[in-house]
Amino acid sequence: MLRQIFIKLSLVPQAQPVLARVPVASALVRRFIAGERIDEAMAVARALNGAGLNLSLDFLGESVSAMAEAVAAADTYLRLLDQIAELGVRAYVSIKLTQFGIDLDPQGCQRLVRQVARRAAATGSFLRVDMEGTAHTDRTIALVQEVHSEIAAIGTVLQAYLYRSEADLHTLASAGIRIRLCKGAYQEPPDRAFPAKADVDANFVRLSRLLLSYSNACGPADPAGRVPALAALATHDERMIAAARAHIERLRIPRDRFEFQMLYGVRRDLQERLVREGFAVRTYVPFGTHWYPYFMRRLAERPANVWFIAANLFRQ
Numbered sequence: 001m002l003r004q005i006f007i008k009l010s011l012v013p014q015a016q017p018v019l020a021r022v023p024v025a026s027a028l029v030r031r032f033i034a035g036e037r038i039d040e041a042m043a044v045a046r047a048l049n050g051a052g053l054n055l056s057l058d059f060l061g062e063s064v065s066a067m068a069e070a071v072a073a074a075d076t077y078l079r080l081l082d083q084i085a086e087l088g089v090r091a092y093v094s095i096k097l098t099q100f101g102i103d104l105d106p107q108g109c110q111r112l113v114r115q116v117a118r119r120a121a122a123t124g125s126f127l128r129v130d131m132e133g134t135a136h137t138d139r140t141i142a143l144v145q146e147v148h149s150e151i152a153a154i155g156t157v158l159q160a161y162l163y164r165s166e167a168d169l170h171t172l173a174s175a176g177i178r179i180r181l182c183k184g185a186y187q188e189p190p191d192r193a194f195p196a197k198a199d200v201d202a203n204f205v206r207l208s209r210l211l212l213s214y215s216n217a218c219g220p221a222d223p224a225g226r227v228p229a230l231a232a233l234a235t236h237d238e239r240m241i242a243a244a245r246a247h248i249e250r251l252r253i254p255r256d257r258f259e260f261q262m263l264y265g266v267r268r269d270l271q272e273r274l275v276r277e278g279f280a281v282r283t284y285v286p287f288g289t290h291w292y293p294y295f296m297r298r299l300a301e302r303p304a305n306v307w308f309i310a311a312n313l314f315r316q
């Protein structure tokens, strides 16, 4: 119920300035968002690299209302990729297609994605296309397949809460398209997504085993940590991680065939513990001024713990 309320609120961006004036809320925003500018994100990136974490940098923005905004976002990503290469940061970038104007001009959106994917390839990096709500699933997969047929440095995300994801996993993984598997962060109807969390969790375990098997057959990641292995398991759920580890050990899957991914500001202890145990871990680091929908989805994941997180923030 609370999850639904926060997800609905995430669709009302006019609330951002109101929320920004609430001190506890802006402290929480700072926990999840690395700053507003590229240089702030790069400072966080270097510190996290220093702690052994690889990164996925996300210039926040979604559902733009004019193609000029999409072009500006793509320009920021081009600069970001150049800086990643110049500074030798172990990072790739994540984008959202609604930030690149898919709802306004699909061809223009694809041109921009292709441009960023080319720069990612040229700089030895990688472009991850995040997965949004089901209104965009088909279009996201089609666009990634199209661009991937020409530029290999692009991959996408599948959501374990969707019934369709197993079929999508086979299609994408058998074409060598890199996949981040997550549970899913949007509000979806019961004819498309498992309504019960236990079923989402069970599907995550099943899909992570499938994905790991594809990745094992496909080969290792780039050791510099920019180009990932085929399989990325994005979760903070220790039960999901334990199930994946059991499967990895059972099949003796080498550690360069997969990585764990988590969000900036969530379970840093677990991220560092996995690094100490010798696993590749990538932290998803968002930055920029359009933090509102991203932030509200983070609250939706743990609304009951908003105050708990705030208390922790001051304890750390």
Ligand SMILES: Cc1cc2nc3c(=O)[nH]c(=O)nc-3n(C[C@H](O)[C@H](O)[C@H](O)COP(=O)(O)OP(=O)(O)OC[C@H]3O[C@@H](n4cnc5c(N)ncnc54)[C@H](O)[C@@H]3O)c2cc1C
Residues within 6 Å of the ligand: 129, 130, 131, 132, 157, 159, 180, 182, 183, 184, 185, 186, 234, 235, 236, 237, 238, 261, 262, 263, 266, 267, 283, 284, 297, 298, 299, 301, 302, 309
């Ligand atoms: C790297 C990364 C990329 C992602 N990309 C996408 C995407 O492209 N599309 C998409 O739909 N979703 C994406 N997500 C979000 C994902 O779908 C889930 O909504 C989110 O990760 C919470 O699920 P969980 O697997 O951590 O498990 P949950 O069962 O939700 O949480 C398990 C535990 O993790 C901790 N936790 C989880 N979330 C939070 C939080 N916000 N604050 C504090 N603690 C928390 C808590 O301890 C909780 O008990 C991404 C997640 C990650 C980590």
